[in-house]
Amino acid sequence: MPRTPMFSEPLHVGRPNVGDRDRLLRLINDALDRLWLTNNGPLVREFEEKVAERAGTRHCVAVANATSGMQIAATAAGVRPGQEVIIPAFTWIATPHAMEWAGMVPVFCDVDEESGTIDPEHAEKLIGPRTGGILGVHVYGRPCPVDELTDLAGRHGLSLLFDAAHAFGNTYRQRPVGGFGTAEVFSFHATKFVNSFEGGAIVTNDDGLAERARALHHLGLGPGREIVSRGTNARMSEIHAAMGLVSLEITDELMEVNRRNEQWYRDGLAGLPGVTVRPQAPGERANRQYVVIDVDERAAGVHRDAVHDALHENNVLSRRYFHPGCHLSEPYRAAPAVHAPLPLPVTEALTERVLALPSGTAVGSVEIAGVCEIIARTVTGPRGV
Ligand SMILES: Cc1ncc(COP(=O)(O)O)c(C=O)c1O
Incomplete structure (x- = not known):
C-alpha cells in the first residue's frame, strides 16, 4: 500500500516570491x-534604472526573458551566425539554446567541481579559428572565475558574456555581478530571485553594445523610430515591469529568508554521510535562491536519484538541476564532434550528484526539518553500497 506522503501539499523549488500586492495592483492601475x-513605458524605464543601479552598470535593457536577452547580447557583441560560442555543459538548456537559435554553434566546456562554473583552462583548449565568444554561467548564483575569463577572452580577442540568470544581487570580489565581461544577462522569470512574471535584462558598460541591443530587442528601431538594424521583439511590458519593481523592493528581506533557509538545511543535514549543501563563494554577497545538495553515492550509500525519488514520494518536488549535461540533450548530442569535442568528466559526475531543494518564502523551519528527515531516512551510509 502506498505510504501517506509527509506533505499533503507539494513543496516546489522556485515557488514565486511576491512583493507588496497592493502596490503592484496600484502600479498596474x-x-x-x-x-x-x-x-518603453515609464515603468520599464524605472525598472531599467533600478536594475542598472543595483548591477553598477551604465546601461540596462529590459527584455522579455533571459533567453532572448542572451541572443540579443551575443548578436550585439558582434558574434556572428556560424561562429562558435564556448559554454559550460553544466547549465540550464536555455543557455546553449539561446546561442543555437541565434545561429551560433554552442561548444561545450567542462566546469570546476567545487563551484560548478566554467573551467577557463578547459575553455582555452576549445578556442579555435571559428570561436566568436565565451558565455560563462554564474551557476546557482556562484560567480564564474571572472578575472581568468577576462584575461582569456582578452588574449584571444573574444567577446565575453555571462548568463547571470541566477545571480542578481550577488558579488564577485565585492563588486556586483552585472558589470563583468562584454555584457551580462539576468533572468526575472517567476521562479527567480527577482521576479517580473517573465523577464530579463541585458546589463553592460559598453555604450555601443547597449545601443545595438536596444534596437535589436525592438525590431531594429532606433531612438527616432528609424530602422537601424535587423531585430526581434523582446520588449518588456509595463505589467511585467510593475511586478519587477515590486520584487526589487523585497530583495533584502528575501536574501535573509534564503540565508536562514540554507542554514536550516545545513543544520538539518549535518553529519549525514555523503550529503553536503553546495557552498556559495566565501565572503561574497549571495541571494542563495537555490539550495543544492551534493549526494556522493559512495559515502551516502545511495544514488542521488534515490533521494530525489524519496522526496517526490513525500510531495517534495526536488529538481535535478542540472541533469543531464547539455551536451547529452538534443540537438547537441546528435553531433558530439561539433558540440562536445573534448570529454566532460566533471560535468558528467556533477549531473549525477546534485539536487535542488525547496527554498524561498514558501518554506520555513518545519518544512525544512521534514525534508531533511526524508533525506536522512534514505541515506544508508557507505555500508549500503
Ligand atoms: C542558467 C539559466 N539560464 C537561462 C535561463 C533562462 O531564463 P528565462 O526563462 O528568463 O529565459 C534560466 C532559467 O531558468 C537559467 O536557469
Missing part, C-alpha cells in the same frame, strides 16, 4: 490609466 502598456 496607473499603467491602465495612462494607456501606456508597453514599448
Whole structure:
C-alpha cells in the first residue's frame, strides 16, 4: 500500500516570491490609466534604472526573458551566425539554446567541481579559428572565475558574456555581478530571485553594445523610430515591469529568508554521510535562491536519484538541476564532434550528484526539518553500497 506522503501539499523549488500586492495592483492601475502598456513605458524605464543601479552598470535593457536577452547580447557583441560560442555543459538548456537559435554553434566546456562554473583552462583548449565568444554561467548564483575569463577572452580577442540568470544581487570580489565581461544577462522569470512574471535584462558598460541591443530587442528601431538594424521583439511590458519593481523592493528581506533557509538545511543535514549543501563563494554577497545538495553515492550509500525519488514520494518536488549535461540533450548530442569535442568528466559526475531543494518564502523551519528527515531516512551510509 502506498505510504501517506509527509506533505499533503507539494513543496516546489522556485515557488514565486511576491512583493507588496497592493502596490503592484496600484502600479498596474496607473499603467491602465495612462494607456501606456508597453514599448518603453515609464515603468520599464524605472525598472531599467533600478536594475542598472543595483548591477553598477551604465546601461540596462529590459527584455522579455533571459533567453532572448542572451541572443540579443551575443548578436550585439558582434558574434556572428556560424561562429562558435564556448559554454559550460553544466547549465540550464536555455543557455546553449539561446546561442543555437541565434545561429551560433554552442561548444561545450567542462566546469570546476567545487563551484560548478566554467573551467577557463578547459575553455582555452576549445578556442579555435571559428570561436566568436565565451558565455560563462554564474551557476546557482556562484560567480564564474571572472578575472581568468577576462584575461582569456582578452588574449584571444573574444567577446565575453555571462548568463547571470541566477545571480542578481550577488558579488564577485565585492563588486556586483552585472558589470563583468562584454555584457551580462539576468533572468526575472517567476521562479527567480527577482521576479517580473517573465523577464530579463541585458546589463553592460559598453555604450555601443547597449545601443545595438536596444534596437535589436525592438525590431531594429532606433531612438527616432528609424530602422537601424535587423531585430526581434523582446520588449518588456509595463505589467511585467510593475511586478519587477515590486520584487526589487523585497530583495533584502528575501536574501535573509534564503540565508536562514540554507542554514536550516545545513543544520538539518549535518553529519549525514555523503550529503553536503553546495557552498556559495566565501565572503561574497549571495541571494542563495537555490539550495543544492551534493549526494556522493559512495559515502551516502545511495544514488542521488534515490533521494530525489524519496522526496517526490513525500510531495517534495526536488529538481535535478542540472541533469543531464547539455551536451547529452538534443540537438547537441546528435553531433558530439561539433558540440562536445573534448570529454566532460566533471560535468558528467556533477549531473549525477546534485539536487535542488525547496527554498524561498514558501518554506520555513518545519518544512525544512521534514525534508531533511526524508533525506536522512534514505541515506544508508557507505555500508549500503
Ligand atoms: C542558467 C539559466 N539560464 C537561462 C535561463 C533562462 O531564463 P528565462 O526563462 O528568463 O529565459 C534560466 C532559467 O531558468 C537559467 O536557469
